[in-house]
Amino acid sequence: MLELSIALPIKVQNGGLFISRGVGRHPARKLQSWEVIFVEKGTLTIQEEDRVFSVNAGESLLLWPQRRHVGVADFPTDLKFYWLHFEVKETNNTAPWLASLSVPQHTRVSDPQYIISLFRQFLSEQEKIARSAALEFILLLILQQITRTEIGEKEADDRGISLAWKAQQLIRTQFHLRISTATLARELHCNADYLGRVYRRVFHLTITEAIHRQRVRAAEKFLLSDARSLKEIAALCGFSNPGYFRQIFHKHTGLTPGVWKRRYCKEHINS
Structure with a gap:
């Protein structure tokens, strides 16, 4: 039998599932721990210090410790979200492990159903009498999924910028031909609407x-x-x-x- 002892720089406190009854709003408080929220249905509107977040279905929000947060709108009747409190230990270089993962504070996740399944697994494991290291592992998976979403968005953004510059080069060399957004998209093997959006974002004008x-x-x-x-x-x-x-x-x-x-x-x- 292989026995492993793995020390994680995180410690779970507790988690839960909130289902709205259409009354009340998120209370004002300042916690000593981190809190990660994932909205399954509806929209959660919450303020952290002077920043207001509208967290829609399929999005996550990371609330920081020592920062006051409060609900700024009543809970809608269709609101349903998961929440989880945890602590982050300091590493040897005193930098929080959470920061090294580059977890975005507010983002849309790429696989909402997988996040939901992880939260449900966490809640099931939390009900057991004996505490298990599985809670930390599940939290780690949740945070990795959120981090992966940001990496995926960055890769998509880099690809969009590259496509825009390739389109610009084609315009410079093929302007005398019958070219358009559609013909450029075919040559670059991408969607015409997507190419038009990224080109306008990069060069601040349309392809035409x-x-x-x-x-x-x-x-x-x-x-x-x-x-x-x-x-x-x-x-x-x-x-x-x-x-x-x-x-x-x-x-x-x-x-x-x-x-x-x-x-x-x-x-x-x-x-």
């Missing part, structure tokens, strides 16, 4: 606006260095309709292509 901006920049160069017709320049820059090209050019420069060319040339000669 970015394509138009790149085409107008190219048109400015052609207008200065070529004797081509407006129709030819429009086609070279990816516009199939000269009238639409004039409209977009005016929107981005405030001038028509002809006026822009005359004004720039005049300024260039006078210099």
Whole structure:
């Protein structure tokens, strides 16, 4: 038989399940312990010091020790949440073990049903007369699941930023072709709506606006260095309709292509 003794830097106090009757609100208090909350149904509105949290179904909240928290709204009738109090021991470098796990204070978990099953398992284990180290292990699993959610969100965010920059590179090199959010998404093997959202978040403009901006920049160069017709320049820059090209050019420069060319040339000669 293999016997192991594992010392965890956490100690469980107690936990429970709250089911609302539609009356009252969370009491005001300042605890010496941490408290992790997971909402299964409804919305829990609670304030910690000067910050208000609205914790929706499928989300977790971590309340810190020595911080006053209080409910700021009455419990809704459909509210159902799990709670668990625990202590964190100091490690050798005096940094809390909890901080090294980077547990987010308020986040949406990726697998709510698994979190629920862990809390139910915890409550079942808590009912036993003899205290078991299983309580700490279950808490550890809960915190790891919450931490994993934040890591997953960071990885998704990094992927979104990468996609946005890849789309930007394609716009710079393919602006003269018939490109759009849909064609870029197909080339990058992603959803068009998702690509549009992450591109706008990174560059603060839509993909269509970015394509138009790149085409107008190219048109400015052609207008200065070529004797081509407006129709030819429009086609070279990816516009199939000269009238639409004039409209977009005016929107981005405030001038028509002809006026822009005359004004720039005049300024260039006078210099």
